[in-house]
Amino acid sequence: MHACLPLLQPSDFPAIARATLETVQVNLGYRCNQSCLHCHVNAGPQRKEAMDRQTVEAVLDFLRRSQASALDLTGGAPEMNPHFRYLVETARGMGVKVIDRCNLTILEEPGYEDLADFLAAQRVEVVASLPCYLEENVDRQRGGGVFGSSRRALRKLNGLGYGMEGSELILNLVYNPQGPSLPPPQAELEADYRRELWTRHGIVFNRLFALANMPIQRFGSTLVSQGGFHPYLAKLRAAHRVENLAQVMCRSLVSVDWQGRVYDCDFNQMLGLPLGRRDTPPAIGNLDPDTLDHAPIATAGHCYGCTAGSGSSCGGALADSPLAQTGGQP
Secondary structure, eight states: OOOOHHHHOSOOOOOOBOOOOOEEEEEOBSBOSOOOTTOSSOOBTTOOOBOOHHHHHHHHHHHHHSOOOEEEEESSSGGGSTTHHHHHHHHHHTTOEEEEEEOSGGGGSTTOTTHHHHHHHTTOEEEEEOSOSSHHHHHHHHOTTHHHHHHHHHHHHHHTTTTOTTOSOOEEEEEOOSSSSOOOOHHHHHHHHHHHHHHHHOOOOSEEEEOOOOSSHHHHHHHHHHTOHHHHHHHHHHTBOGGGGGGOGGGSEEEEOTTSBEESSHHHHHHTOOGGGOSSOOBGGGOOGGGOTTOBOOOOGGGHHHHBTTOOBTTBOSSOOTTSOOOSOO
16 A cells, blocks of 8 residues: 555645534444445455444544534444444434435445434434446446445335435435546536436435545555556646635534544545644544634645535535536446
8 A cells, every 4th residue: 555645745735724613524443345446544344443432432522512513424334333323323312413424235234234224213314325327337446236235225215215305314425436537517417316316226315426536545545556646636736726615624524533533534534634733633532622613724735636626525516617527427
């Protein structure tokens, strides 16, 4: 695995500062039932890292002390953490919105057969990764049979009310490009997904989020091996839009790793860039939420991935842009 941070620093990315904290994003561990090329966490079935109960309690305590209104759970497959359901139930009992970043295939794994019912009962918002609406593209990127499993999972979620008109159960999908290119315009791609998934499979959803691949961890290392790292970084930088800076996710989010250390975003977490340009990342149990307002945000070259073209965040595109590449089939 090639180290990407030295290739991302120094950087001329513009200085930015925090606004009001809205979301606490928590990585519950790197164990996953899949190993995807674009994964910026380098997750997989053999990873053992998992947040323990004491750290889960520290996260819940921070939610009580802060004004954050949302808990965004990631992994790996966050559902594979043994404390996932306890964390969800407790946060929901506090009135906090919970988001589960789900790879869909976990819903068919042995021992997780009732997971979809649990998510629906807790009114958890599901953000599901589906990098294309075409089976051959998904299986090429994520492994044979993944699309079929994802399709069955989506139908199961639809059957519970997720994504259905008039339902409070939110189902959003996530698209990633197949390689080192910017996502197509999100609105146009969402219309394609909506048409194709309905006509081919009878599947509905609420929104599509188009995310750029970050030049870090597994994807970044692959770019280095193929000689494409610097060209991709140059592409992101050339497509930078100043107006996207006001909406980047790090301004209203903190990212907590499986050990309870806090970063400005999930990408900085994977690179080891401490919160707010500190020397070391603070522990969530020791972090005063009042110190976050207007604090500086640690940046490097990968940050252009969030501001390039239409922009990219955990909530999808930030703006429409003529610079976003349309390419061919998604």
